[in-house]
Every structure is written in structure tokens, then in C-alpha cells.
Amino acid sequence: MQMITRLPERWQYRLLLWPLPVLLLLCYVVPFAGIVTWSVTLPELGVDNYARLANDPSIHAVLWRTLYLCTIVGVCALLLAFLMAYCWLYSSSRWQRWVELCIFLPFFISVLVRTFGWLVALRNNGLVNSWLQELGLIDSPLALTRNTLGVIIAMVHFMVPFAFFPLLSSMRQIDDRVLLAARGLGASRLRVFISIFLPQTLPGLLGAFIMVFVFCLGFFIIPAILGGGSTLMAAEYVFLQMFQTYNWGIGAALCVLMLVLVSGLVWLLMRFSRVERLVG
Incomplete structure (x- = not known):
């Protein structure tokens, strides 16, 4: 300990931080290197697995379905989260507590429990259909x-x-005096929202959409249970290739492709959005 305290301050910080890169190396870099190796060595050495990704119509259908669902979910989640963040920002403390309850409560319930809950609610004799029939x-x-x-x-x-917090952080950094000045100059509420408020939330909108999109790329439980085999997404396809057909090479190649896509989206997030603003 005395030897550490005698080092320059910058070296003390580096010694305290060295476990993090070692952990990332062991838990992420090494396993990913193994996945890349599988993709070019199984069942035989070469790039046949990537050629199949480029030419197999069934894989293309899975990828397009995954991108389509991720986009639809991203847009819908963004709209709902935007409304909730806006309501939280400009509502009373009582309504803020209700919004906070709606946002934080799902974090205490596992995704598996929530998925089975939706299965019960949405089935033919479930709550949703029963209520709709009772209402005529x-x-x-x-x-x-x-x-x-x-x-x-x-x-x-x-x-x-997950979309709520980046949007709320972006909205809270808008100067209310600018909005009041626009109102004082005769702009309507709609004009203020479209011309001033909404453009200043664009970094939060972009960041929230990319975060939701990246999360959705790896969804497995929800499509497997609620899709009933008819909504096959990339994560479930990788599972089927590796653990049912034992085609580890094509599954590994698809994993590499998805990671490249995620890396590109993260680069866009870092390039066009200030991350420190998204997280407050």
C-alpha cells in the first residue's frame, strides 16, 4: 500500500482502474473471439457461413422481420415514453408519483413473469378480449x-x-425561459412545441430510439412465448441453430453480424448524441 501511495497520482488511478479492462477482456473479448473463430471454422475452415448469410432467403426473412419489429417497437415505445416524460415534466407532484410508479414498477417484475402475464391477458378468453366483448x-x-x-x-x-429516462433527461435540460419568451412574442403553444421544444429533444429521441432498438435485437423470451413460433427473430434463430440443429457455425456468424450492427448503432449514438446529456 505504501508503494502505491508513493506513485504519481495518475498512476494510482490507473492501478485502481486496471480490474475493469481485465474483466472486459475475460468476459467479453475472449468469448467474442471464440464466436468469431467458430464462424469461420465450423463445420470447416472458410467463410461459407457468411456466404450463407448473404444468400439464404430464410435467414434474410428472419433478419428483415427482426429489423421490422425493432423499428415498430422503437417508434411505439418512443411515442409512449415521450408522452409520459412530458406529462411528468409539466404535471403536479401527485401525477408525477403516478408516472414514476408506472415506470419503476415493471423493473421489479422479471421479463418471464411479464411475458406470461401478457399471454394470460391477451389470449382468446383473457382479460382484454373479455372486456372488449363485455363493452360490445x-x-x-x-x-x-x-x-x-x-x-x-x-x-x-x-x-x-428504457426510452423514458433519456427523453426525460433531454427535456429537463430545456430552458423554460426560451419557451416563455416565444409565448410572449405571440407564438402559439403548438408552434412553441414544434419549433422550439421538439427540436431540442432530438438528441434524446435519437438516443432513446437507438437504445430501444439495440435492446430489441436481442429479445428471445417474448417472441418465443407470445409469437408461438410464427414470429421468429434473430436471437431465437441463433438458439435454434446452435442447440437444436447444432449448426454452430451459422449461429456464430449471425452473432457476429448482429454485433457489427449494434456497434454501428452505438457509433451513431456516440456521434450524434451527447451521452452525458442522455443520462443526465
Whole structure:
């Protein structure tokens, strides 16, 4: 300890931080190197697995479905989170507590429990169809499970809290005096919102959308349970390739492709959004 305290201050900080890069190396870099190795060595040495990714229509369908669902969920979660953040920012303390309850409560429930909860609520004799029939809005139950719609509903519910915090952080940094000045100069509330408020929240909107999109790329439980096999996404496809068909090479190649996509999205986030503003 005395030897450490005798070192220059910058070296003391470096010694305190060295466990983090070692942990990242052991837990992320080394396993990823193994995945890359599998992708070019299984079942034989070469780039046949990547060629199949480029030419196999079934893999293309899975990838397009994954990107489509991630985009739809990202947009829906962004709209709901934007409304909730706006309501929290300009509402009374009582309503703020209700919004906080809606945001924080899902974090205390596992994704598996929430998925089965949505399965019970959306099935043919579930709560949603029963209420709609009692209100006279429908005559027969709607197909809300074992399809894409149920997957989107559950994924949006899961992702709204993750989009809420970057948006709220971005909104709280807007100077209210600018909004008041615009109102004083004769601008309507809608004009102030469109011309001043909304443009200043664009970094938060971009950051929240990318965060939601990246999270959705790895969804496995929700599509597997609520999709009923009809909504096959990339993560479930990797699972099937590795643990049911034992095609480890193509599964590893798809993992590498998804990581490249995620890295590109993270680069966009770092390039066009100030991360310190997103996290407050």
C-alpha cells in the first residue's frame, strides 16, 4: 500500500482502474473471439457461413422481420415514453408519483413473469378480449397471441421505461425561459412545441430510439412465448441453430453480424448524441 501511495497520482488511478479492462477482456473479448473463430471454422475452415448469410432467403426473412419489429417497437415505445416524460415534466407532484410508479414498477417484475402475464391477458378468453366483448366492441375474440401483434405489445411494454429516462433527461435540460419568451412574442403553444421544444429533444429521441432498438435485437423470451413460433427473430434463430440443429457455425456468424450492427448503432449514438446529456 505504501508503494502505491508513493506513485504519481495518475498512476494510482490507473492501478485502481486496471480490474475493469481485465474483466472486459475475460468476459467479453475472449468469448467474442471464440464466436468469431467458430464462424469461420465450423463445420470447416472458410467463410461459407457468411456466404450463407448473404444468400439464404430464410435467414434474410428472419433478419428483415427482426429489423421490422425493432423499428415498430422503437417508434411505439418512443411515442409512449415521450408522452409520459412530458406529462411528468409539466404535471403536479401527485401525477408525477403516478408516472414514476408506472415506470419503476415493471423493473421489479422479471421479463418471464411479464411475458406470461401478457399471454394470460391477451389470449382468446383473457382479460382484454373479455372486456372488449363485455363493452360490445367485438363479437368474437381477437387473435392477440401467437402472432406479431402480441409480440409487439409485450415488447413495447418492456421497452417504454428504457426510452423514458433519456427523453426525460433531454427535456429537463430545456430552458423554460426560451419557451416563455416565444409565448410572449405571440407564438402559439403548438408552434412553441414544434419549433422550439421538439427540436431540442432530438438528441434524446435519437438516443432513446437507438437504445430501444439495440435492446430489441436481442429479445428471445417474448417472441418465443407470445409469437408461438410464427414470429421468429434473430436471437431465437441463433438458439435454434446452435442447440437444436447444432449448426454452430451459422449461429456464430449471425452473432457476429448482429454485433457489427449494434456497434454501428452505438457509433451513431456516440456521434450524434451527447451521452452525458442522455443520462443526465
